[in-house]
Amino acid sequence: MSDDELAARFEAERARLQAVAYRMLGSPAEAEDAVQETWFRLARSDHRSIDNLAAWLTTVVGRVCLDGLRARKARREAYVGTWLPDAVIADVESAQPGPDRDAELADAVGTALLVVLETLTPGERLAFLLHDMFGLPFGEIARVLDTSVPAARQLASRGRRRVRGAPEPERDRAAQREVVEAFLAAARRGDFDALVEVLHPDAVFRIDPGASPGGRGAPAEVNGSAAVARQAAANGPFFAPTCRVALINGSVGIVVGAASGAASGTGPGTGRPRGAAAVTVVDGVVVAIDLVLAPEKLHVVS
Structure with a gap:
């Protein structure tokens, strides 16, 4: 596969990777950084040995986001006030927030869910999101978390219970x-x-x-x-x-x-x-x- 072909295949996956990273990190800017880091790692890899590029990219962006969440947890100890997800602001008259990808992702997630996700541990958040929202098998999730498949299942289950226990916001x-x-x-x-x-x-x-x-x-x-x-x-x-x-x-x-x-x-x-x-x-x-x-x-x- 040529460099141009590799870049084209990555661009075809970018929106999905951005969605994974945004839900993990709650910040459009941090999500973009995580996706860019994923591209750097792909470019440095022996991509000819990758059988399933989409799964490989999802695994890598998950690891990048996991590192980011763990680093953020350490920084939070000195944070003044309550840490909240970024606010993506759009015209209320619009049926959709607009063509901007950040707004599309925010529209699909919403602050209420992002706030609930912030109550999860990094492992619970990653396991729940990758399995329940993006359909990644627990075997892949276990490799991202460097844990066993049963442990990955348990983390996802804990995250799922927290999310389901939250009130359902008005959608209209x-x-x-x-x-x-x-x-x-x-x-x-x-x-x-x-x-x-x-x-x-x-x-x-x-x-x-x-x-x-x-x-x-x-x-x-x-x-x-x-x-x-x-x-x-x-x-x-x-x-x-x-x-x-x-x-x-x-x-x-x-x-x-x-x-x-x-x-x-x-x-x-x-x-x-x-x-x-x-x-x-x-x-x-x-x-x-x-x-x-x-x-x-x-x-x-x-």
């Missing part, structure tokens, strides 16, 4: 938008009672400030409808007028402080957002608000 965007707009309207008025009404009793508000000064001093996590409503009622009249609805990782959420877009109601690409809040709606109420303020984790799709 019109229903999502109705709830999110009701939350924003109540926040603009500082209406505590109306906020409690649109929040699940066990609602949680999480913030990932990164290095953003806007997140300094804010609690990393607020739990319970009353506590979340108090915070939104106190701060809503100040921040809510600069907010608008948008697609965040494929579901209706909130863009915070977008420069010209917030005032005009035009697409998210018209101004650089200060933050993005993914809103998880279940059975007509908000169960989670995940606010990302870290600038490097905000990806605007035009």
Whole structure:
């Protein structure tokens, strides 16, 4: 196989590899880096000895992502605030987030699932995703994890139980938008009672400030409808007028402080957002608000 043929076959697999890496890492940029590293390893390998290129590439990108997750776990010990997946922002009027691959992947995954995946160990996450979402045999997964096939099965089973135990988010965007707009309207008025009404009793508000000064001093996590409503009622009249609805990782959420877009109601690409809040709606109420303020984790799709 010539170098050009090898490159062409890799490009044919790129979208699938990006999907694997994005679900593993929750970051479009990190996923792209993992796919690029996979290409470097392929280029350095004796590719003539590879019988099943697709499986080989999936195994390699899985190992790269596993290393990334383990390194990230060590870095998290010094992280300020709650680590949240990157926010991919698109126009809420779009039936699809757009042609950009990052948005397509985000639309297929969603923040709610990515947050649940973050509760898994790196091994559980890899085993569950590679088997349940991408159909890789447990023999291949065991080789990625350097463990036995029964152990790989057990890891996938643990991950599956965690994912299945999470609430099922509302999939209809019109229903999502109705709830999110009701939350924003109540926040603009500082209406505590109306906020409690649109929040699940066990609602949680999480913030990932990164290095953003806007997140300094804010609690990393607020739990319970009353506590979340108090915070939104106190701060809503100040921040809510600069907010608008948008697609965040494929579901209706909130863009915070977008420069010209917030005032005009035009697409998210018209101004650089200060933050993005993914809103998880279940059975007509908000169960989670995940606010990302870290600038490097905000990806605007035009």
